Amino acid sequence: MSDIKYLETHEWYLINEEVITVGISDFAQNELGDIVYVTLPEVGQTFEKGAPVVEVEATKTVAEAYAPMDCTITEVNSQLETEPETINNDPCGDGWMFKAKVNAVDDSGMSYQEYETFVS
Amino acid sequence: MDKRTTQLHSYHESKNAKFIDFGDWSMPFSYEGTLKEHDVVRNSSGFFDVSHMGRLEIDYSELDKISSLICSDLINIPMNKALYSIFTNENGNALDDVIFWKFEDKIILIPNASNAFKIKSHLVDHKVDFIDKSLETVLIAVQGPKTIELINDRFEIPEKFSTAKSDNFMYARTGYTGEDGIEIMASNAEAESLISFLIEKGIKPCGLGSRDTLRLEASLPLYGFELTEDITPVEASLSWTITNEHNFLGSDRIKSQLQDGNHKILKKFTIESRKIARTETIGMSGDIKGVVTSGNFSPILNKSIGFILFENKPPQNLIEFDIRGNLIEGNIVNKRFLS
Numbered sequence: 001m002s003d004i005k006y007l008e009t010h011e012w013y014l015i016n017e018e019v020i021t022v023g024i025s026d027f028a029q030n031e032l033g034d035i036v037y038v039t040l041p042e043v044g045q046t047f048e049k050g051a052p053v054v055e056v057e058a059t060k061t062v063a064e065a066y067a068p069m070d071c072t073i074t075e076v077n078s079q080l081e082t083e084p085e086t087i088n089n090d091p092c093g094d095g096w097m098f099k100a101k102v103n104a105v106d107d108s109g110m111s112y113q114e115y116e117t118f119v120s
Numbered sequence: 121m122d123k124r125t126t127q128l129h130s131y132h133e134s135k136n137a138k139f140i141d142f143g144d145w146s147m148p149f150s151y152e153g154t155l156k157e158h159d160v161v162r163n164s165s166g167f168f169d170v171s172h173m174g175r176l177e178i179d180y181s182e183l184d185k186i187s188s189l190i191c192s193d194l195i196n197i198p199m200n201k202a203l204y205s206i207f208t209n210e211n212g213n214a215l216d217d218v219i220f221w222k223f224e225d226k227i228i229l230i231p232n233a234s235n236a237f238k239i240k241s242h243l244v245d246h247k248v249d250f251i252d253k254s255l256e257t258v259l260i261a262v263q264g265p266k267t268i269e270l271i272n273d274r275f276e277i278p279e280k281f282s283t284a285k286s287d288n289f290m291y292a293r294t295g296y297t298g299e300d301g302i303e304i305m306a307s308n309a310e311a312e313s314l315i316s317f318l319i320e321k322g323i324k325p326c327g328l329g330s331r332d333t334l335r336l337e338a339s340l341p342l343y344g345f346e347l348t349e350d351i352t353p354v355e356a357s358l359s360w361t362i363t364n365e366h367n368f369l370g371s372d373r374i375k376s377q378l379q380d381g382n383h384k385i386l387k388k389f390t391i392e393s394r395k396i397a398r399t400e401t402i403g404m405s406g407d408i409k410g411v412v413t414s415g416n417f418s419p420i421l422n423k424s425i426g427f428i429l430f431e432n433k434p435p436q437n438l439i440e441f442d443i444r445g446n447l448i449e450g451n452i453v454n455k456r457f458l459s
Contacts, residue, residue: 033138033329034155036417037394055444057396059154059333059417062444084394088153 004092005068005109008118012092013068015107023096024056024065024087027119032058035084040076041098047071049106054097056087068109071100126171127258127308131315135325143234145172147328154329158419161297161334165264166326167318173259174236175305176229176243177251183227185248190218191353191374193363199224202281202292206353206361207231207239212370212377214347214356215242219303221283221292228290228305230259232343258311262323263301263334270321275302289314296331298338298458336425337418339388339456345399345414346386346427354378355429357386384431386413388457389439391424391450396443403441403450405434412441418457424450425457 004012010028014021029035037057047053047067054065076098079086087095110118123146126132132139137148148169150157160166178186187194192205201222207215216235221228229250231239236254243250268277275291278284280300283292291304306314319325332342341347346356352370353361354377362374377383387410391397394417401412408430415426428439437452 033150034153036155037396039395057394057417059329060149062396062398085155 003111005107005111006115006118007066007068007109009066011065011068013109015102015105018102019074019099020068020071020102021096021099022053022065022068023091025115025119026091027115028063029088029091029095032056032063033060034058035087038080038084038087038097040078040080041073043073043075045073046103047073047100049104057084065097067100069106070103072103073098073100075099124172126169127311128169128171128315131312132169132325137325137327140328142172142328145233147172148325150327150329151325154327154333155419157324157326157330158333160324161264161299161326161330162420163265165262165267165270165301165321165323166330167315167323168261168263168326168328168331169258170261170303170331171254171258172233174229174231174233174239175253175257175259176231176240177253178227178229179249180225180227182248182250185246186227186229187364187366188368189242189246189248191362191364191368191371193365194220194222194227197222200278200283202283202294204361206347206358207242208353208368208370208374209349210370212352212354212373213349214343214351214353215239215349217341217343217347217358219292219294221290223283223285223290228253234344253305257305257307258314259303259305260314260318261295261297261301261303262318263295263297263299264323265299267299267301267323270323271302271318274317275304277302296338296340297334298340299334332414333416333419336414336416336427337420337457339458341386341427342414346429351384351386351429352377355384355386382432384429385433386427386429387434387452388454389426389428389450389452390421390457391441391448393448394422394424395448396424397426397428397441397448397450401441401443403428403439405430405439405452406436408432408434410434410439421457
């Protein structure tokens, strides 16, 4: 298993063999404020890198989380349907959004240190 | 250009507030989260620094002139009362919605932050004298069901929508959250001790984020969204404010709208989900088009709520919203969101 990596669009992903787990960063949840609703994809849906996968409604604004690489959804975090605030409380843990089978590996995300520099 | 900050800016910074640009101002958006602060005001008590709003002191000699610029009867409401009203232009459209505090010796006019300059120019144009107290005072709104019992050892509490004065403060039992509370004007020198007093009482600082979700849930309009220079009080469903029986700026148009009923109209809506119909979302009631002016999640109702401006009287309560390409149904509600 590799380390968590981050995108400029504020998603994090973790590659484990052929499957990625994706969520949004602590910086992103903090910027959004209280998250009240999440529109999750369906299992089996296929996305190209950069395509919007999840819609995140916060009291302040609405944002999208994008696919870090070409992938097909294998699991969604259904806890977020009833407890979207989990993303605020634990964005990189229990607040994960979806898992997906990678169709074309692109592990070009930033390391934690690089991302910290990027957002500061 | 650097944004303006209030006298209490360093306090907000010390509390790690997140700031938001609001017109010319950098104001606290939240301290511990909008929903937490919303909850505090609905169940206990919170305070908001609203010093970005204007504070103009006006002598009673100006009363008739002021009265000719607003749609409400400021002349006949009793002394020591507060009044919500709307400055209208020659077309009857809203220049600003404001609060007046009537004291025995003077009137305090509180315009919105974004409109303070415009209202001051408007008063000058109509030869209304005023003293601008905004720079030498702060304005703190203390709101929530426990507010009165928490502060009544220091403040003599007036009746609802009434004003009062002490050595250091002018205040009124008014607010913008739908909860009981008072709004206090204090000199800059008194600001920090006032905040310390509120904190000591366990009253929590709240930001503009919760102020917005609270006012929306309380069915209260926000200038720049529900009210603009393109809408009359009648169209904004604020006909109850039209109590000025004399002629005032734009009163002909307002009176004809009250009679013929043929005009655009602002309505409230709910959506039975947490999907938010945000500002500028299109909603159709039959073949009448509407545009959302404000929309957000209501923590109390646990669903989406908002205001929508229809081009004319909507033929049905069902609204079909186009939320980023998805068709979502909502309903017009004629009662207040909160009972």
